Amino acid sequence: MRFDLRVIVENSALYPSMWSQHGLCLYVEMDVGSDRKRMLIDTGQSPEVTVHNIDALDLGFDDLDLIFLSHGHYDHTGGLMGILRRMSCRVPVLAHPDIFSPKLKGHPFLRFIGPPFSRAQAEYAGAIMLESTGPIRIAKNVMTTGEVERSVPFEKVESFWTIKDNLYCPDTIPDDQALIANIEGKGLVVITGCAHAGVINTIRHAQRIMGVEKLYAVIGGLHLMDADDERIASTARALLELDPSIVRPGHCTGQKALSHLQQTLGDRCRPLATGDLIKL
């Protein structure tokens, strides 16, 4: 099975023709039977940057079969309307329904960090919203995780807020999910947006629902930028035990966690950058 992943938007850029921005957008091209299918995982933060980079790579918009939103934060959903405007047909958009629940940061000042559009606006622009709390099968051996079961004690969600039943309360970001694939002969690929559910929780959940133990690759944001040393060390230890061949952290992983992961995992861990092509 061919499964190629191109980084459309990430915080850091290596290639002069591409723009970078805090956010994430990944382009996946896979062979499904005799067909070639193309999908986006997240859409970056702003239409201008995401659309510019898709044009720079000459990928085309009308070839997109699917858009998957890993969660409702602005830096993953903000490019959607720009992409839809460039498409001449409607496109299925997979997401958890809670991407549209209030997404807030409380410090230093109350800030809305959810999608810069409503469900109705996305649909009007051409999105066919497919909302599910559980996993969705995309192709043979490729699926979304749905809500991630959380059992790892050191992986807690902190400093996000929402409003539920008219009350301001901590947001555990239940909408956070990953795209997973089982590559024959290699093992499980786990592609995260921010991994707010915790990367180890996400991997274990993926192993359970896919029925595959062997972890091959972990790619995406690991949201460890505000994590303390203990959580970073525990994550690195757990990843070492899971023994993946490829680890490509980026976006919200944070420099301290990235260095620690590289120390622990050696050569198989390399940071993600805008423009990277990863052939799995």
Ligand SMILES: [Fe+2]
């Ligand atoms: Fe993020």
Ligand SMILES: [Fe+2]
């Ligand atoms: Fe996020």
